[in-house]
Amino acid sequence: MGEEVKSQAKPHVLVLPFPIQGHINPLLQFSKRLISKNVAVTLLTTSSTHTTILRRASSSLSGRASLPLAFVPLDDGFEEGAPTGATAEYLAMFKNKVSLSLSDLISSMDPKPAAVVYDSCLPWALDVARRFGVAGASFFTQSSVVNALYHHFIEGRFREFQDEVVLPAMPVLKGGDLPVFLYDRSICPPLHDLICSQFCNVDEAQFFLVNSFEELEVEILEWMENVWPVKNIGPTVPSMYLDKRLGDEKDYGLSLFNPKVDECLTWLDTKPPDSVVYVSFGSLAVLKDDQMNELASGLKQTGHFFLWVVRETESSKLSSSYLEEISEKGLIVTWSPQLQVLAHKSVGCFVTHCGWNSTLEALSLGVPMVGMPQYSDQPTNAKFIEDVWKVGVRAKADKEGFVTKDEVVRCVGELMEGEKSRDVRRNAEKWRESAKEAVSEGGSSDRNIDEFVAKLWQMK
Ligand code: UDP
Numbered sequence: 001m002g003e004e005v006k007s008q009a010k011p012h013v014l015v016l017p018f019p020i021q022g023h024i025n026p027l028l029q030f031s032k033r034l035i036s037k038n039v040a041v042t043l044l045t046t047s048s049t050h051t052t053i054l055r056r057a058s059s060s061l062s063g064r065a066s067l068p069l070a071f072v073p074l075d076d077g078f079e080e081g082a083p084t085g086a087t088a089e090y091l092a093m094f095k096n097k098v099s100l101s102l103s104d105l106i107s108s109m110d111p112k113p114a115a116v117v118y119d120s121c122l123p124w125a126l127d128v129a130r131r132f133g134v135a136g137a138s139f140f141t142q143s144s145v146v147n148a149l150y151h152h153f154i155e156g157r158f159r160e161f162q163d164e165v166v167l168p169a170m171p172v173l174k175g176g177d178l179p180v181f182l183y184d185r186s187i188c189p190p191l192h193d194l195i196c197s198q199f200c201n202v203d204e205a206q207f208f209l210v211n212s213f214e215e216l217e218v219e220i221l222e223w224m225e226n227v228w229p230v231k232n233i234g235p236t237v238p239s240m241y242l243d244k245r246l247g248d249e250k251d252y253g254l255s256l257f258n259p260k261v262d263e264c265l266t267w268l269d270t271k272p273p274d275s276v277v278y279v280s281f282g283s284l285a286v287l288k289d290d291q292m293n294e295l296a297s298g299l300k301q302t303g304h305f306f307l308w309v310v311r312e313t314e315s316s317k318l319s320s321s322y323l324e325e326i327s328e329k330g331l332i333v334t335w336s337p338q339l340q341v342l343a344h345k346s347v348g349c350f351v352t353h354c355g356w357n358s359t360l361e362a363l364s365l366g367v368p369m370v371g372m373p374q375y376s377d378q379p380t381n382a383k384f385i386e387d388v389w390k391v392g393v394r395a396k397a398d399k400e401g402f403v404t405k406d407e408v409v410r411c412v413g414e415l416m417e418g419e420k421s422r423d424v425r426r427n428a429e430k431w432r433e434s435a436k437e438a439v440s441e442g443g444s445s446d447r448n449i450d451e452f453v454a455k456l457w458q459m460k
Pocket of ligand 1: 281334354357358361
């Protein structure tokens with residue numbers, strides 16, 4: 001561990017994300033907020049991601065004396081390039097190895113850290129921390145509504161395959177609006193179990209932190225306060241896009257992928273304002289071949305410029321003839337600097353899988369969304385994007401989840417030129433302001449972070 005971190009008298013926290021992009025980003029950004037409030041942070045990586053993380057940690061992280069963030073790898077049983085598949089065997093091995101390694105680390109520390117902030121998907125980290133008398137803060141990377149749904153499901157208030165659920169402090173939800181693993185466990189039993197495990201010992205955690213903000217989920221928050229001492233600390237979007245208190249960080253600063261920054265920004269610079277459709281399905285979603293082709297045709301048919309992230313592992317699904325056909329209108333990259341893209345004035349809407357980070361990023365940057373949810377909590381996010389926050393439209397899918405090209409054209413048209421576009425843009429602007437206020441000095445999330453930091457000082 002960095003000498004700098006050890007010698008400081010401020011409270012020290014260990015931050016443990018599940019090592020996938022959508023979980024690293026919010027925990028890393030939260031770490032930056034803590035550091036800015038005089039807390040020392042060690043970010044725990046894993047042996048399989050550590051080298052990539054250090055290689056890719058951009059200057060916004062490692063190069064600035066103002067951001068002393070130490071990285072310590074925990075052994076997950078793999079060298080560089082571990083399998084990322086969510087098999088039961090992998091998750092069990094991850095738990096065994098990483099909890100042992102975490103235990104060794106804490107045991108070697110003197111003084112002990114004030115707290116372990118752990119990804120809620122890794123509830124066993126709390127057991128390790130408690131063994132050493134160290135406080136645990138469970139950090140939820142999904143919305144409060146989704147947390148509430150998991151809670152109700154675990155409590156038996158609805159079952160799998162239910163057509164409709166009526167629960168307190170949220171709209172009536174159809175089966176297709178529910179987190180996928182709650183609607184049908186068979187889709188991926190290990191993930192279903194992982195997700196439900198988030199709540200197994202949360203009552204013993206000292207802190208319940210959620211990457212959301214009060215104004216966005218006010219009703220559910222009021223309800224939830226009777227169940228857990230929830231503190232919203234988000235959105236964990238780099239501050240340059242919100243309150244600007246952490247300097248000019250353009251991105252999270254730590255990518256497992258290789259963003260094509262110049263290629264995207266140079267291309268966007270040549271396009272008129274609000275003329276580009278940005279398309280990304282995040283770091284994990286795998287589209288079926290026929291869906292990929294249909295989306296490809298749909299994007300072409302919209303007639304708009306489009307910037308589409310097709311990860312390397314997905315790229316063989318697009319034909320070379322398609323790439324030639326769209327070369328005038330489209331740019332396809334294997335990974336984008338998503339925040340810089342969303343913030344670019346030429347981007348008019350975002351076709352998204354509605355991952356929670358992507359949703360919060362678009363809300364924070366005021367970009368209207370076309371929701372094409374794929375799995376996990378994404379259908380619920382898509383429902384809220386369209387019907388509650390009214391910042392986008394959701395593409396209608398058939399029973400198999402397939403979205404036709406005509407539907408892609410309809411949805412993009414609605415946001416780029418349709419009647420709905422003006423209202424959606426107005427709402428998007430409103431949420432952008434609200435997100436900014438939440439993290440600005442004295443805002444709802446800022447106050448919660450201050451409170452957390454004050455408790456860390458007391459526990460130190
Ligand atoms: N992202 C990015 N470039 C891309 C696609 C995604 O930087 O080309 C980032 C995005 O900004 C977000 C994260 O990757 O912070 C994806 O998280 P999300 O929760 O949206 O989806 P997941 O990958 O977990 O499904």
